[in-house]
Amino acid sequence: MTQITSILLALTLLSVLLSLGSNRLVSLVKIMTFQGIIVSLIPLTLLIQEHHGKIGAGNLLIFQAMVIIKGALIPWFLFMALKKVKMRREIEPIIGYHASTFAGLLFILISALIAHRFQINLHDKEVLLLITAMSTLAAGLFLIMSRKKAITQVIGYLMMENGIYLMGSALAKQTHTQYVVEFGVLLDILVAIMIMGVVLHNINSTYDGVDTDELDSLHDLDSNRSLFHRLKG
Amino acid sequence: MLELTILIPLLAGGLIMFVPVQLGRKIMIATGLIHLLLSIATIINGTGPCMSRYFTATPEGLLILLVTSFIFFFISIYAVSYLQETEISSEPIYLGCTMLFLSSMSMVALADHLVVLWIAIEATTLMSAPLIFLHRSRTALEATWKYVMICSVGIALALLGCFLIVLSMDLGGVDVPITFSSLGQVAEQLDPTWLKAGFIFLIIGYGTKMGLAPMHTWLPDAHSEAPSPASALLSGALLNCAFLGVYRGHQLLHQAGLGDFSGNILMSFGLLSMIIAAIFIFDQTGYKRMLAYSSIENMGIIAFGVGVGGLATYGAMLHLIHHSLIKSSLFLSAGNILLGYGSKLIEKTGNMAKLFPKTFTAFFAGFAGISGFPPFGIFISEVLIIMGAFQQGRTLPALIFILALIFIFAGASRLVMKMSFGKFTDDILVEEKLIRVLPSYALLLTSFVLCLWLPDSLYETILSAIATVGGSING
Numbered sequence: 001m002t003q004i005t006s007i008l009l010a011l012t013l014l015s016v017l018l019s020l021g022s023n024r025l026v027s028l029v030k031i032m033t034f035q036g037i038i039v040s041l042i043p044l045t046l047l048i049q050e051h052h053g054k055i056g057a058g059n060l061l062i063f064q065a066m067v068i069i070k071g072a073l074i075p076w077f078l079f080m081a082l083k084k085v086k087m088r089r090e091i092e093p094i095i096g097y098h099a100s101t102f103a104g105l106l107f108i109l110i111s112a113l114i115a116h117r118f119q120i121n122l123h124d125k126e127v128l129l130l131i132t133a134m135s136t137l138a139a140g141l142f143l144i145m146s147r148k149k150a151i152t153q154v155i156g157y158l159m160m161e162n163g164i165y166l167m168g169s170a171l172a173k174q175t176h177t178q179y180v181v182e183f184g185v186l187l188d189i190l191v192a193i194m195i196m197g198v199v200l201h202n203i204n205s206t207y208d209g210v211d212t213d214e215l216d217s218l219h220d221l222d223s224n225r226s227l228f229h230r231l232k233g
Numbered sequence: 234m235l236e237l238t239i240l241i242p243l244l245a246g247g248l249i250m251f252v253p254v255q256l257g258r259k260i261m262i263a264t265g266l267i268h269l270l271l272s273i274a275t276i277i278n279g280t281g282p283c284m285s286r287y288f289t290a291t292p293e294g295l296l297i298l299l300v301t302s303f304i305f306f307f308i309s310i311y312a313v314s315y316l317q318e319t320e321i322s323s324e325p326i327y328l329g330c331t332m333l334f335l336s337s338m339s340m341v342a343l344a345d346h347l348v349v350l351w352i353a354i355e356a357t358t359l360m361s362a363p364l365i366f367l368h369r370s371r372t373a374l375e376a377t378w379k380y381v382m383i384c385s386v387g388i389a390l391a392l393l394g395c396f397l398i399v400l401s402m403d404l405g406g407v408d409v410p411i412t413f414s415s416l417g418q419v420a421e422q423l424d425p426t427w428l429k430a431g432f433i434f435l436i437i438g439y440g441t442k443m444g445l446a447p448m449h450t451w452l453p454d455a456h457s458e459a460p461s462p463a464s465a466l467l468s469g470a471l472l473n474c475a476f477l478g479v480y481r482g483h484q485l486l487h488q489a490g491l492g493d494f495s496g497n498i499l500m501s502f503g504l505l506s507m508i509i510a511a512i513f514i515f516d517q518t519g520y521k522r523m524l525a526y527s528s529i530e531n532m533g534i535i536a537f538g539v540g541v542g543g544l545a546t547y548g549a550m551l552h553l554i555h556h557s558l559i560k561s562s563l564f565l566s567a568g569n570i571l572l573g574y575g576s577k578l579i580e581k582t583g584n585m586a587k588l589f590p591k592t593f594t595a596f597f598a599g600f601a602g603i604s605g606f607p608p609f610g611i612f613i614s615e616v617l618i619i620m621g622a623f624q625q626g627r628t629l630p631a632l633i634f635i636l637a638l639i640f641i642f643a644g645a646s647r648l649v650m651k652m653s654f655g656k657f658t659d660d661i662l663v664e665e666k667l668i669r670v671l672p673s674y675a676l677l678l679t680s681f682v683l684c685l686w687l688p689d690s691l692y693e694t695i696l697s698a699i700a701t702v703g704g705s706i707n708g
Contacts, residue, residue, distance in 0.1 A: 150378065
């Protein structure tokens with residue numbers, strides 16, 4: 001079972017790197033579907049590992065719900081949103097795809113250093129779990145900041161959520177992992193996606209394109225009347 | 234019993250979406266009144282909640298509940314008249330969402346469970362997002378997008394903070410319900426390293442919502458794009474609720490003997506917010522943005538006061554009350570100005586003293602109040618915070634604090650002078666009405682009265698609220 005967990009974790013890392021490098025939105029959503037399923041399976045394998053294969057039906061039910069939400073419902077929402085906005089690819093990311101992939105590798109390295117440095121007592125879980133969690137979280141934040149399309153930012157947020165979910169399973173004891181699973185994600189992801197979907201819909205009907213780059217008319221200072229000009233008089 | 238403050242607005246909010254607008258407005262005011270009476274009754278009688286597993290009546294929670302329902306009542310009176318003038322097509326959405334917003338804020342004020350508090354704060358984001366997007370303009374869309382995105386990231390980090398606090402519980406070998414009240418009793422057994430880490434994530438997460446710099450970027454946009462009654466609610470009530478999340482974390486760390494650590498963090502965030510506000514308020518082009526930066530400043534002041542501890546904590550709690558009263562009054566006046574001039578830009582306004590004498594009185598008095606002039610309560614609270622800072626030997630932070638206040642006053646007064654006495658030649662759009670200035674006057678008057686006479690039950694509530702973080706009136 002330990003091996004299965006490790007494989008799943010490695011796959012998660014792979015999906016993180018792939019998502020940072022992919023420029024087509026459809027493939028990005030596909031990667032997120034894959035990642036969602038893997039991430040929701042990891043706590044289950046951890047639980048089986050802990051209890052040597054004996055787990056209750058209630059637990060199984062919750063994990064099934066997680067797989068359905070992360071692996072089916074949310075990707076479905078995302079595909080619907082993609083169809084609606086008729087967007088194929090992220091045209092001009094703020095940070096390029098190669099640089100993003102490289103940044104992803106750096107995140108993994110830094111997470112490994114942090115996990116090693118802090119010598120975190122993980123109740124005999126693997127260190128890889130914490131490394132994966134931290135790099136997924138960082139990569140999600142990175143996607144939010146480095147992409148202009150609203151929908152890519154939502155995907156970045158999703159990835160960050162996945163990272164936090166993994167972090168929860170890495171840090172909490174098994175008795176509390178259950179708890180984390182119940183509360184942490186169910187409400188947040190679903191509702192966030194729905195609301196963002198509504199916002200996306202309205203972006204689309206107000207004017208064309210879902211580019212947050214166009215959403216930059218609110219500024220603090222009038223560009224013609226900068227502070228500098230004012231001080232000069 | 235206490236859960237009624239959550240349930241009544243929730244049910245009314247659901248109902249209001251399906252009834253005619255005229256009836257809906259009446260329901261909103263009635264619910265505001267019932268909510269206010271309930272919170273006053275709770276402060277006086279001290280009734281507890283039924284579901285004590287998840288909710289509790291803490292003094293600081295009750296204080297924020299009272300402030301929230303008090304300003305909600307006056308804002309709802311104003312909103313009825315304001316909405317009639319603006320003729321928003323989606324008024325049922327406004328009415329329903331403000332009610333649900335009130336319900337979620339009551340839930341924040343009463344939450345005891347870590348996760349319930351987190352869910353409630355997330356709910357306030359979701360319920361207030363439609364309010365910001367009410368005008369459906371492109372800029373409103375941008376503001377809403379920023380608000381939802383930035384606050385959701387913040388709230389996700391706050392959840393991580395909750396995980397870390399649970400971890401510190403596991404490592405400390407304690408097994409109690411994950412509520413602030415029961416964690417507080419075993420606080421000294423919690424693992425200190427992870428508790429500190431948890432607090433840092435909590436303050437980043439809830440601090441985003443509270444508008445602490447450098448996570449404040451959503452706040453000026455959201456406050457300037459939302460319709461004025463909604464801005465008043467955001468500034469006067471929502472920011473307090475987010476502050477409650479931070480305050481609960483600080484309480485826990487204080488009980489665990491780490492109060493200095495969290496106090497220093499709060500102080501630095503507070504000072505940074507004030508400095509950022511002082512820089513950006515200087516050359517603002519919109520008056521609602523100016524007020525929004527003033528909110529960032531005031532949240533900074535509250536965080537600073539709580540961080541300093543001692544007498545300053547009492548000052549911070551007073552500041553919280555008076556800031557809510559005065560700032561919501563200012564935003565209501567700003568709504569009248571927006572109706573009158575039809576623009577949010579300062580350069581499109583002017584000569585307010587002649588054209589809108591009633592609004593001018595409220596706006597100018599509010600500005601004097603928010604800058605800390607004596608007839609209003611912020612004067613007392615800021616003096617107490619400065620005295621407290623000197624008492625604790627925090628000389629340099631206190632000096633930065635005073636300097637930031639001076640800069641903010643200088644920057645804002647130039648803009649307010651231009652609005653009040655500058656030239657204006659065009660026609661005005663909507664005349665001011667008494668019903669739209671009375672709520673502002675009432676809020677300002679309350680601030681004034683609370684300076685002269687603080688009811689005993691309120692005084693006791695504040696004292697017991699600050700006692701949990703080691704603050705007292707005697708320094």
